[in-house]
Amino acid sequence: MIELNLVIIIILILLAFICEYVDSTLGMGYGTALAPILLLFGFKPLQIVPVILLSELITGLLAASLHHREGNVNLRFFKNGISHHLKIALILAACSIIGTIAAVFIAVNIPKFWLKMYIGCLVFVMGIIILITLNKKYSFSWSKITSLGLIASFNKGISGGGYGPVVMGGQILSGVESKNAVGITSLAEGLTCFVGIITYLLTVKNGIDWTLAPYIITGAVIAVPFSAKSVKRISVRNLKLAIAALTIFLGIITIVKTLSSLI
Numbered sequence: 001m002i003e004l005n006l007v008i009i010i011i012l013i014l015l016a017f018i019c020e021y022v023d024s025t026l027g028m029g030y031g032t033a034l035a036p037i038l039l040l041f042g043f044k045p046l047q048i049v050p051v052i053l054l055s056e057l058i059t060g061l062l063a064a065s066l067h068h069r070e071g072n073v074n075l076r077f078f079k080n081g082i083s084h085h086l087k088i089a090l091i092l093a094a095c096s097i098i099g100t101i102a103a104v105f106i107a108v109n110i111p112k113f114w115l116k117m118y119i120g121c122l123v124f125v126m127g128i129i130i131l132i133t134l135n136k137k138y139s140f141s142w143s144k145i146t147s148l149g150l151i152a153s154f155n156k157g158i159s160g161g162g163y164g165p166v167v168m169g170g171q172i173l174s175g176v177e178s179k180n181a182v183g184i185t186s187l188a189e190g191l192t193c194f195v196g197i198i199t200y201l202l203t204v205k206n207g208i209d210w211t212l213a214p215y216i217i218t219g220a221v222i223a224v225p226f227s228a229k230s231v232k233r234i235s236v237r238n239l240k241l242a243i244a245a246l247t248i249f250l251g252i253i254t255i256v257k258t259l260s261s262l263i
Helices: 006-026 030-041 045-070 084-106 112-132 142-159 163-173 178-203 213-233 236-260
Strands: none
Touching (some): 006 045, 045 178, 142 178, 178 213
């Protein structure tokens, strides 16, 4: 593992800032991009995944609040109940209890190659579907929302990434507007990460190394206000197109990296 000098610390903060800006603007890309980069630096998975989960817990809740303030999503409580967007976020988060816990236990028993290939192919296909159906509107479906919540949280618990692409793509294909989906994803992902952190704390016997946490969290938190403003100003079509393109890209990168590990 590399030594954490001032240059490395600045790089870590910048990397977290860039990845979080993309994630809070397009609803995906933080853990999916940051985790493999930190692995290349020489950090171990158990140093990376819990820290990513902790930082996304903080930034997810912050981003949801700012997206709500900017009018990108409605996460209000009412006298007679809660908003439609908040209900979706809570359903996704509830699914995370099952998906994330299952993932943490299953991850140690299934070959990583097949897990990564599964995530890569799933994300790639969803991106293609969004692109092909760019001008099509879908009727809202609670069954689709529940299914994608389980799948996405499973991905998150295994790798620290793969949640945003599935939840964002799945919401759009389930009839949720792209701007609303960004804010919903931020809140749901934050709550999902809380479940993941608790599970890791209970299952990792020798304790978790939080060395990276201050720098990753700092960079990520700084990025959130900028992303909330960006989502407010971008057109719905352009946002959906960007989500599709990034989803396809992340899927391809995951597949290529997984296959290259065999060489």
